[in-house]
Amino acid sequence: MTKVKLFVADSVETLEENINYFLESEVEQVIDINYSTSAAAIPDGYGRAEAYCNFSALVHYEVKKPKGDEKNATAVSDFFA
Numbered sequence: 001m002t003k004v005k006l007f008v009a010d011s012v013e014t015l016e017e018n019i020n021y022f023l024e025s026e027v028e029q030v031i032d033i034n035y036s037t038s039a040a041a042i043p044d045g046y047g048r049a050e051a052y053c054n055f056s057a058l059v060h061y062e063v064k065k066p067k068g069d070e071k072n073a074t075a076v077s078d079f080f081a
Contacts, residue, residue: 001063002031008056015055022059031060 005022009015023030036056041049 003061003063005059005061006056007059008054010053010055012055015057019057019059023061026064027059027061028064029062031062033060034058 007015007018007022009018019033034057036058038054038056040052040054042052043049
């Protein structure tokens with residue numbers, strides 16, 4: 001099944017770490033990754049402005065398929081949902 005996940009971070013390094021962790025755990029195949037950046041200058045009331053950067057990525061991916069007998073397994077949480 002194809003899915004999309006959004007990642008947002010305040011640094012490129014954090015964004016990269018979060019995406020890599022996700023890719024190693026839940027992804028069968030990456031279809032596409034779209035990166036975006038934005039910045040804003042916020043005045044502090046004393047005539048100075050602080051710059052804030054935002055880094056984001058949309059990861060389009062295929063979910064890992066269950067292995068072996070997991071195809072027909074039912075999670076316990078499904079009974080209590």
